Each structure stands twice: as C-alpha cells, then as structure tokens.
Amino acid sequence: MRILVDGDSCPVLEITSKIAKKNNIELLVFTDLNHQHQLGYGEIITVDQGFQSVDMELYNEIKADDIIITSDYGLAALALSAQTAVLSFSGREFKNSNINRLLAQRHRQHKERRRTARHTSHKKRTEKDDKRFKNKLLEIIQRFK
Structure with a gap:
C-alpha cells in the first residue's frame, strides 16, 4: 500500500504526510513545475506543466x-479501474457505485456554466473538512x- 497524491492545489498535504509517516506508508506527491511544496515525509515527483500531465x-x-488522493473526477475514475481506494480533498471516497453519477453531475454543471457564463466559487476550507478527510x-x- 502506498499513498499517491495529486499535489496541484492540494490542501491536505500536511495531514496526509503526517498520517503516512505515522503508519510507515510510502507517500508520493505528484505536482507540476508551477507548484512548490515542502514535505516533512514523502517524495515529491515534479513533472512538466501541461494539460493533465500530473494526472x-x-x-x-x-x-x-x-x-x-485527488479531487479530479476523471483521475478518480481511472484510479478506481486499477483497484485502488480514491479519496477527495474533502474526505469523500470515490467508489464504483458513485463515480458515474459524479461524472455526469460534473458534465451537467460544466454545460450550465458555459451556458450562463457564471462562475461559482468554492466554499472556504474549514477544520471540519480537515477532520473529515483525516x-x-x-x-x-x-x-x-
């Protein structure tokens, strides 16, 4: 067992690093050249920037x-096909039973945003989010x- 993290814009690196270290689990964090991370434990793998390069x-x-660990639904779907566990930054576990619904919902929301040219912002992360993830x-x- 290893923990692989989609490190671009990942708000749970510190939590994940501490848990991996405490449980003696190999940690790999993937990021592109635009993101600089510091880890107390684990390895950072930096790739060229480009569409889906980290994924x-x-x-x-x-x-x-x-x-x-990712909040990218497409990567989550691919990872599930490889017999892994997949966890979002918010603590939601992606499963075979929910990934199709989530992908369809993302598609509908994307179409709606394009149609209305409306941008929705994300809610600010809270301690409750961190606890749920942990x-x-x-x-x-x-x-x-």
Missing part, C-alpha cells in the same frame, strides 16, 4: 491497493491493512 504521471504509477483516510488505511 497521467500519477496514473502511470498506480498499483492495486494504492490510496489515491478520519476517512485513517479508515481506508485500516481497511487496506
């Missing part, structure tokens, strides 16, 4: 029983042991 590099590294990651680790 494709991460996907090519996946092995069964890895834990993937608890879910620990739950997945226990399940994989």
Whole structure:
C-alpha cells in the first residue's frame, strides 16, 4: 500500500504526510513545475506543466491497493479501474457505485456554466473538512491493512 497524491492545489498535504509517516506508508506527491511544496515525509515527483500531465504521471504509477488522493473526477475514475481506494480533498471516497453519477453531475454543471457564463466559487476550507478527510483516510488505511 502506498499513498499517491495529486499535489496541484492540494490542501491536505500536511495531514496526509503526517498520517503516512505515522503508519510507515510510502507517500508520493505528484505536482507540476508551477507548484512548490515542502514535505516533512514523502517524495515529491515534479513533472512538466501541461494539460493533465500530473494526472497521467500519477496514473502511470498506480498499483492495486494504492490510496489515491485527488479531487479530479476523471483521475478518480481511472484510479478506481486499477483497484485502488480514491479519496477527495474533502474526505469523500470515490467508489464504483458513485463515480458515474459524479461524472455526469460534473458534465451537467460544466454545460450550465458555459451556458450562463457564471462562475461559482468554492466554499472556504474549514477544520471540519480537515477532520473529515483525516478520519476517512485513517479508515481506508485500516481497511487496506
């Protein structure tokens, strides 16, 4: 078991690094040249910037029983097909039972934004979000042991 993180704009790197270290789990964080991260534990893999470059590099590294951390629905769908656990930055676990609905919802929202030219902002991250993420990651680790 390893933890692979889509590191571009990832708000849970510190939490993930601490949990990986405490549980002696290999941690790989994938990022492009535009993002600079500091980790107390784990390895940062930097790739060239480009459309989906981080996602494709991460996907090519996946092995069964890895834990993937991303909020990218497309990458989540690919990772699920490789027999991994996939967790979003908000603590939502992507599963085969919910990924198709989430992809369809993302598509509808994208079409609506294009039609109305309206941009919606994300809610500010809270301590509750961090706690939900941490608890879910620990739950997945226990399940994989």
